[in-house]
Amino acid sequence: MDAESMDFWLQQFIMEAKKKKGGDYPSKSLYYIVCGLIRHLRDMNVNDKHFLDEKDGRFAPFRRVLDAKIKDLLSKGLGTKTRKADPISHEDEELLWVNGVFGKSSATTLQYIVFYYNCKLFGLRGREEHRNLDCDQFEIDIDSTGKLIGFMGRNNKTFKGGLGHMQLANKDIKHYSQGGPRCIIAYFEEYLKAVGSGTFYRKPLNMIGKDRFRYGKSVLGVNKLHGLMRELCTKGGLLGHDSFRKTHLCNRNLEPTRSFKRR
Numbered sequence: 715m716d717a718e719s720m721d722f723w724l725q726q727f728i729m730e731a732k733k734k735k736g737g738d739y740p741s742k743s744l745y746y747i748v749c750g751l752i753r754h755l756r757d758m759n760v761n762d763k764h765f766l767d768e769k770d771g772r773f774a775p776f777r778r779v780l781d782a783k784i785k786d787l788l789s790k791g792l793g794t795k796t797r798k799a800d801p802i803s804h805e806d807e808e809l810l811w812v813n814g815v816f817g818k819s820s821a822t823t824l825q826y827i828v829f830y831y832n833c834k835l836f837g838l839r840g841r842e843e844h845r846n847l848d849c850d851q852f853e854i855d856i857d858s859t860g861k862l863i864g865f866m867g868r869n870n871k872t873f874k875g876g877l878g879h880m881q882l883a884n885k886d887i888k889h890y891s892q893g894g895p896r897c898i899i900a901y902f903e904e905y906l907k908a909v910g911s912g913t914f915y916r917k918p919l920n921m922i923g924k925d926r927f928r929y930g931k932s933v934l935g936v937n938k939l940h941g942l943m944r945e946l947c948t949k950g951g952l953l954g955h956d957s958f959r960k961t962h963l964c965n966r967n968l969e970p971t972r973s974f975k976r977r
Contacts, residue, residue, distance in 0.1 A: 717763060717772040724751075724765060724776045728783050741784040748780065802952070810950040811896065818904070821918035821927045826946045827901045829915070833943075835889050835898070836865040841940045845933075847914040854903055861891040863899045915939065 715723075731739060731747065739747070748766065755763060765773035810816050816830070817823045832838045838847070853864040865887045891899045908927035909916055916929035934942075 815950040864888040
């Protein structure tokens with residue numbers, strides 16, 4: 715397809731694009747769809763048509779139509795609201811302990827602890843990063859400062875490795891023991907002992923006799939991990955409280971702690 719024909723059909727597409735139920739897309743969604751079309755062209759080795767490039771005059775009519783459409787959508791209130799999750803505060807975290815969501819009562823409550831503090835202490839942000847987590851990325855040790863747990867990150871959303879990231883460093887973080895009944899290192903130590911080696915997140919099993927912490931060979935799936943923060947917040951009574959939407963596992967939604975540092 716030549717540039718003139720593509721410009722014409724892109725204009726038609728922008729004016730007629732609708733959701734499945736017939737509603738308009740928010741302005742940013744429409745823009746991202748256009749970006750996706752450009753990416754598809756690149757994947758198909760079509761590199762001479764970048765219709766968002768202001769230097770390419772062949773697609774100036776399309777850009778004017780897109781600009782007018784986005785302004786019209788904004789005037790209708792579409793794309794003006796941004797969904798944002800509130801952070802889990804220290805008070806909320808205390809509720810998770812008090813309400814028994816965190817603790818050593820079962821394999822599930824222990825897993826909630828390591829999942830939550832993997833987000834908070836070690837900055838695990840996406841479900842794929844949790845999904846690919848391995849037990850050998852953690853090391854419990856003692857140095858001149860005290861007992862610690864070290865975490866060695868691998869590739870993730872912001873660090874892919876390769877030539878493009880040679881100047882960047884992967885996560886290398888250690889957290890020192892704070893002592894007391896809620897010492898996080900003690901919980902990680904208990905969990906790692908129960909899981910053994912291999913994939914970090916395994917399916918919790920029911921207690922048998924005195925063997926309280928049991929985990930199967932089946933790993934937790936991506937969808938289960940994606941909903942784990944929502945699950946533990948619901949059990950802790952945080953969802954629906956003061957309009958909080960604490961459903962994301964992203965560490966940006968957790969208030970920071972001062973008890974860890976990079977090596």
